[in-house]
Amino acid sequence: MAVAPYQRIVSDVRARIADGRLAPGDRMPSTRRLAKEWGVALATATKAMALLCQEGVLEARPRSGTFVASTEPSPSAPAPAARPAAATRAPDGDLTRQRIVRAAIEIADAEGLDGLSMRGVAAKLRVATMSTYRHVASKDDLVLLMADAAFGELGYPDPQPDDWRALIERAARTLWKTFRRHPWLAQVFPLTRPMPLTGLLTHSEQMHAALRPFGLDATARLDVLVMLYSHIQGLAIHLERETQAQEASGLTDEEWMDQNAHAMEAIAASGRYPGFAGMMAEFGEAGYDLDLDKIFELGLRTLLDGLSVTLERHTPA
Missing domain, CATH: 1.10.357.10 (Tetracycline Repressor, domain 2)
Incomplete structure (x- = not known):
């Protein structure tokens, strides 16, 4: 019985992890690179990566990429059901503006400003949402505090350059x-x-x-x-x-370019944009x-x- 192409990729990734060619924490190649290596469509490589993530072999990290998981579960043994964490709250007296700003920066680094909310910050700190407003008046004020803190993270040690x-x-x-x-x-x-x-x-x-x-x-x-x-x-x-x-x-940037490659080639072939056409020809396959x-x-x-x-x-x- 023939093995589906995406399953061959899944098996190969598992083999690389088993023999040490891929170690926990290693960043995976892009789907474009996998597709090129295996001679398959991007959708096939994407399906393989998605399956490996679902099985816990790989983990997708927001804004970072896809990495080999720290521990690989056995595919034959289902993962135990997670117990709900106790909904404990930290004492509001431990809350400070600095802690709020740091938590907000961590959220924005992971999810962008669109993913930032006062409720989300409170949840991360395990405090009531209204508690955060005792230290920061609004989300807009919080973003400015975050920016000020982020800009001030890296300093300039002496000696200073003379030039x-x-x-x-x-x-x-x-x-x-x-x-x-x-x-x-x-x-x-x-x-x-x-x-x-x-x-x-x-x-x-x-x-x-x-x-x-x-x-x-x-x-x-x-x-x-x-x-x-x-x-x-x-x-x-x-x-x-x-x-x-x-x-x-x-789509990743590579996948987007692949999707639009034919349109770019058609523009180059039109003869109306010789500079663009010449540049594309020089790039070639690379x-x-x-x-x-x-x-x-x-x-x-x-x-x-x-x-x-x-x-x-x-x-x-």
Whole structure:
């Protein structure tokens, strides 16, 4: 009797775990890679991954990917029924604003701002929802407290770089790392409506220190800071948007590209867009992998190369 293709993938993954090629906690290849490796449709690879998750062999972690589970249950032995946890509440006297903010950040990191609610924070802390309002007036106020705390997580140990460019690079990379840790953070407020967050000012102070020796007036300095921040935030916005797109469509970025490959090829073949067609031809079968970290570094380097020309004109004689 022929074995279904998805079952062959399931058996192979189990074998890799059994012989140690895949260890608990290892991240699984994407469904696109599995489909290519096995020569099957994406739907077949997706079905295999879903079955392994249902059986507890793999576990899907929100916003992270699919990983080998820490312990693999026997497929022949059903998992014991979980006992309902006792609905115990923590004493409200132990509740602090800091604990509320930290719990809210953990929820937003896992589920995005759309998954954040005062009720959810209270449930995570095992307190009554109304108790949280004694420390935070509203969800909007909570989000600002979260942003301030997140921006302030990473500091700048001494000694500071002596070179202006190294100072700005350090600040920009620290901000980018912060957005990487908290993808929701770039969504909190638009560039045109900055918020009075001391955590964010920690980063801008580094850039002010870099620009101070050049004698730029306040408007020129702020223009530079806005330009640099917009590059970082502008890229970081897509960290959360990609997750939102995956949740809305059920497709990873690779699967989405595969689904739209024929439409892209038709545009290239139309002859109306020779630049696009030539680029697609150069990529060939390998395609293009969008690497936001690489784009961040490219943009930062390009901006600072241009800024160096401007600063040379303002260097005191």
